[in-house]
Amino acid sequence: MSKSKGRILVIDDDDYITLSLKLLLEEHFTEVTTVKEPKKIPGILGKQSFDVILLDMNFKQGDTSGEEGIYWLKKIKEMEIDANVILITAYGDVNIAVKTIKEGAIDFVVKPWQNEKLLSTIHAAYTLSQEKKRVKHLRSQQKILSSAMDNQFANIIGQSGAMLDVFKTIEKVAKTNADVLILGDNGTGKEMVARAIHRNSPRAEEVFISVDMGAIQENLFESELFGHKKGAFTDAREDRIGRFEAASGGTIFLDEIGNLSLPLQAKILTVLQSRHITRVGTNDPIPIDVRVICATNSSLATMVKEKRFREDLLYRINTVEITLPPLKERIEDIPLLTEHFLKLYCKKYQKEHIRVPEYVVKKLQKYHWPGNIRELQHALERAVIMCESDNLQAGDFAFLGNESTEEQSFDDFNLEKLEEWAIRNSIKKHHGNISHAAQELGLSRGALYRRMEKYGL
Structure with missing residues (x-):
């Protein structure tokens, strides 16, 4: 027995x-x-x-x-x-x-x-x-999931050559259990790529736990990542599982791993090598089965040369590397992203009829986007909130400036674009008086109304 x-x-x-x-x-x-x-x-x-x-x-x-x-x-x-x-x-x-x-x-x-x-x-x-114990584990896991899950945008948006290469790599690596290192500037969508890898992996039905390594206080690091036993320290009022244990069976995403101090890097390395964690206040190793995906906006290779990042840890986490391009290097994706965020926030703020004219989109494509996709997202949200008409203008984006009628420029001389521009600004000039605008444009009121409907004005 x-x-x-x-x-x-x-x-x-x-x-x-x-x-x-x-x-x-x-x-x-x-x-x-x-x-x-x-x-x-x-x-x-x-x-x-x-x-x-x-x-x-x-x-x-x-x-x-x-x-x-x-x-x-x-x-x-x-x-x-x-x-x-x-x-x-x-x-x-x-x-x-x-x-x-x-x-x-x-x-x-x-x-x-x-x-x-x-x-x-x-x-x-x-x-x-x-x-x-099982119920307690599930409750702890749910608490971590509630704070960690951020599925606002389930899909990665892009059709540029750079993003198509990223998609191919995701497709290849997702099917394996290989550890992945995602490199890219802040706001480029590193966590979204990590979630895409998880969703397309054999672990898709299990949990995805995201951890911002730079946000965890050093004195609470082991407790947060590996868990603790009740009484292990002053505020340990109950047994608690850590992020690694909660992610067992699924995927753990260690964001901004380049922010870890060398002593904490050593602790992470030990766990990745042994695939065991030990809760604070105990001596009992607990086996874990996790797929590890890391991300950073730092050059870990440079940090290794400067003795600020462990070389053995870098080798452990970068079985496969995925580099995400900044938004300024994938400007052909800006119209798609703009449309996506516009629909999202128009629905959220109940302004379903707002649109972004093409000339504004072109201006968005010329901007350098230091905050990448996250900056574009926030810019669209603010613009939708503040917009008082059915069309977003360049002036609705503070970083694009507020152009007057005389300053408006075009990249081409398409007649429909010129006509739309003339109608919009004539109506604005006459403070919404359609009769005066029609007279200036040389149109009848009926003809002006038809054109306004055509251009969504």
Whole structure:
């Protein structure tokens, strides 16, 4: 019969009882710890957790009240609210049994016991312990997912040659478990590429955990990444899994890994080499199965030469490199991106009829975009919020300037573009008076209205 990988704690002042239980339970569980003095309970629970705790109800000679057992039951539950405690007594008092259940015990055993019945009770408690751990793991995982998930834009947008090369690389690498390093300036979409790799991988049904390495305080690094045990430090009020453990089975994305100090780089390297993590406050290694994708806007090769980044860590994370071009090098994608963000924010702010004239798009293509796609996204959102007409103008983008009618220029002399420009500015000049604008343009009111409808004015 195989043993359950469970930890059992027996607390009883009778040497015969503790020895009997140890011999019996060691045949069924991997670890059985015995304690004679209940005052040692806090010290033991402060160092490790147990799946099941067997607690005697009376420790003083002649005492049959069970009060001391109830006292220590409360103490155990204060330290470990999910502790699975089975109380043992030589006196089968129903009132005491009811009281202990109300205080948090999961069962009640009377001495002398039948081995089969006792084992059945303990196995049931062990199963409950495993279920509680699974629920706790899922809750912790969900908390991390809630803070980490950012699926606002599920697809990468682009048709430029540079982006087509990126798509090809994503398609090739996604099918493997190879570690990937994504390089690119801030705002180029590194996390979106990481998510695309995950979505197209065999791990697509599992979790994707994103971690901004530069945002984690150094003194909390191990706790955030590897988890901690309750009491490991002042604010550790409960057991908590770390990001690596939460991502097990799926993908972990380590963004801005170039921001890590050398000591923290060493800790990450150890985990990547061993594929084990150890929670703060424990000595128990926990195996993890994660795909690792890293990203940075720094030149790690330069940092290696300057002794600011570990060469062995660079070799570990860059099995495949993907370099994302800045937006100024993929200007043919700006119309697509502009259309995408415009639709998104028009819907969000209930301004469904706003459009961006082609001459404005061309101006957007000439801008150098130091903030890349993220800057374009924010610029479109602001423009939609502030726009008072159905057409965005160059002046709606602060960095493009606010051109007057005389300053408007064209890259070509397409008659429709010139006509649209003339109509728009004539209406603006006459403050919306259609009759005056039509007279200046040499059109009838009806003809002007038809052209306005044609150009969406």
